[in-house]
Amino acid sequence: MAEHLPPKERTKIPRQSMPEQDAHERAHNFDEVNLGLEIVVAEKEAQRCLACNDPKCVQGCPVGVKIREFVDLVMDGEYLKAAAKIREDNVLPAVTGRVCPQENQCEGSCILGKRFSPLAIGHLERFVADYEQATGQVGLPDRAPLTGKKVAIVGSGPAGLSCAGDLVLKGHRVTVFEALHEIGGVLLYGIPEFRLPKEIVRNEVDNLSKMGVDFQTNVVVGKTVTVDELLGEEGYDALFIATGAGLPKFMNLPGEHLGGVYSANEFLTRVNLMKAYDSEHYDSPIYDCRDRNVAVIGGGNTAMDAVRSALRLGAKNAFIIYRRSEEEMPARREEVHHAKDEGVQFMNLHNPVEFLGNDDGYLTAVRLIKMELGPEDESGRRKPIPMEGSEFDLPLDVAIIAIGTGANPLVQSTTPDMQTNKWGYIVADEQTLRTTKRGVFAGGDIVSGSATVILAMGAGRTAARSIHDYLITAEW
C-alpha cells in the first residue's frame, strides 16, 4: 500500500520504467520482451497519478476504462479490485495493457504529460491483469438472468470477444464462430509471442468461456454456414459480424510471385498461429531466414512484428523499408524503439519498385527508389515523392509486404441483402452498428478498415449495447 502524496510530491516521482529482456538476448528468442512491473514499482508509478476531477485519460480511452479509479486501487494495494474495475469496461485487460497505443489514447491525454512524462497507464493495466491471472482469482462479473435470446458472433478477434463478453453478462446466449482452429483472431495469428504471449490470450478466452460464451472453431461463416442459415434454421436472434480486415494487400510489383516474397499476414500466421519458429515440434514450414537478408515493407505495428520475428528466426540483416520518415510511422513508439534496440535497420524514405529473382523463381534482390517528402496529402502527412534516377538494388532473400489489409469478402458475398461500400467494407450505422440487414450488426476492422485492437474492442462494446437494445425492444 502506498501513500497518497500531495500533488507537488507526485510530480517529483519519475515515470517508472518497464524492465525488458536484454536487447541482444531477446533478438534471438520469442519470449516476451517486457517483463512486467514489480509490486513496489507499480505502486510507486500509481502514486504519480494526479487524481484529476475530470480525468482526461478516461476520455482518451476508446472503451472508457475507469483509469483514475483503478489506479487509486493499485495505490491502496487492492490489485484484484483494480482488475475487476478494469473488467467493467474491458474484457481483455492483459491484452490491451500490452498492445494498446497508449501514447495516442489514455497516456496521450494525461495531464502529467504536459510538463512531465505521462502516467504509465498501460504498464499499470498490464500489472493488475497479470497479478489477477497469477493469483488465479479472476474477478469475473456476475451474469444477468437468462433472456432466452441467442446471438451469433462471427470472428473471435478483439471486436468479437469484447462483444461476446458484454452480451453474455446481459443474460443472452452467445456463440462465437471462428474460421481458424483456435480462438483469438489477430491476437493469435497476427501479434507475436514476444509482444503478446498466447497463454495470455488463452487465459482471457477461458475467462469468457467461464462467463458462459460458447466458442466454435473451424466454422467459416459464408461457407460452412451462411448468415441467413444462422438467423433462420439455427435460430439466432441477432448476429454481429466482426471478421476484421484480413485480406492482405500486395503492391502489384513485378516479381511479387517469387519464392521468399510473403504477405505479412502469411509470414506472421506461419510464425504465430502455426508456430513455425518451433520447427522441432510443429510441422508448418517457413522460409529459412537464418543468415539471410530479410526486409519488411511498411511502417506499422504489423511491419515491426514481422521484422522482429525475422530477426528472431536468425536473419543476418533485418530491414524496415518505409516510404516516409520515422516521424510519420504509424507503429507504436515502443515497438520502433524495441526494434531499433534489437538491431533492425531502418531504411526510411525508400520504396520498392521491383522484386528480382533467379531462374529457380527465388527472390534475390529488391529494387528500391529513394523518396523525399513533399507537401501534406489528404491524410495530413507529408506525401512521399520518388526521386528520379535514385534506384538501386538491395540483395534480399525474404521480402515481407506489410502495407495494410483490406476487407475479406467471404461473409458479404453470401449475404447479398447486406450493403457494402466500394472497398468491400460493411456499411453500418455509426451509432448503432446496424447493417442494412435486419438483426445483423457489424463492427471493428470490417467496418472501419484496419485499426487497432482497442478500437475494435470499443466497436464490440457499442455493438453489444445496440444488440441488447434490439433484443429487448425487437425494434429495428
Next chain:
Amino acid sequence: MFPIREATFLALDVKLLRIEAPRIARRREAGQFVIVRVHEHGERIPLTIADSDVDQGTITIIVQGIGKTTKLINMLETGDVIQDVVGPLGEASEVSLFGTVVVIGGGVGTAIAYPTAVAMKQAGNRVLSIIGAKTKDLIILKEQMQATSDALFVMTDDGSDGTQGFVTQKLVELLQGGEQIDRVLAIGPIPMMSAVADVTRPHGIKTIVSLNPIMVDGTGMCGGCRVTVGGQSRFACVDGPEFDAHDVDFKILAQRNTLYRAQERAALESLEADPAGDLEEIRHCRLEQKHPEVGPQAK
C-alpha cells in the same frame, strides 16, 4: 474433432477417408475443398472433397501420401479422429450444359475430377473421361468414372491398364478423330495440366484446371496460394481453385510449390524414421473423445 468413419486404401499410397463433418457435407458442392490439420502440431493442408453424404453427415477425401502430413493421414484408420477440418472452401466448379465435356484425371487428380464429372453428367452433358497413372495399381475410381461417363479411356505409362501413353495422347486422338469437344476439365500433376492446356489452346476449347498451391488458412487471409492467371495475381483459395488453363502460368505455380522442399523432406524423413509420436498424438485424441474424463490428465 472429426471422427473417421471409414478408411480404405484405393491404391498404393492412396487412401479414401470418410469423415464425419455434417455442416460441411450439407453445403459442399463439386470442386470445393477442405483444410485439414491432423493434430495439434500439424500443418494445415488443402484437400479436395471427393464426395459427401448429407444423411450420414460425412465427406470423403482421397489422399495420396507424398509428404509428411499426407503420409500420416494415410496411416489413420476407422475410428481415429482428425483435429481440424474446415470448409467447404473455394468456389464450386462451374457446371452447366456445355455439350461434350472431356474430364481428365491424372493420378490422384481423378479423385478431384470425379465429383465434377458426376455433376457434369447430371447437368446433361456427354462426358468423356480420360484417367491416367504410371501403372495399373495407381489407377483409382475406375468403376465410378465408368459409371458416370459416356466413354472412359484409361492410360498408363507402362501399358499395364488401358492404353500405354499419356492422357494428352488420348485427348489428341479424340480431337483428330473429329470429336466436337465443348469443354475440358483437367486435374492432375502440374506438367499434365500444362500439357493439356497446350493441346486445347490451338482449338480454342475452354479448359479448366483445379490448382493445388500451398495454403495456410484457405480463406483469403494469407495470400500464400497466389497464382498468376492472365498476368494477374489471384488467390486459389477464394478465387479458385479452378481457373482457365490457358491463362495459368504453370511455371510460376510449379516453382512456388517447391518453396519448402527441404523442410518437407526433413519432416517426411523424421516421420518415416519414427511415426509413433505423431500417431500417439492422434490416438490420444481418440482416448479423449471416448473418455472425456481422462482428457488432459492423460497427456
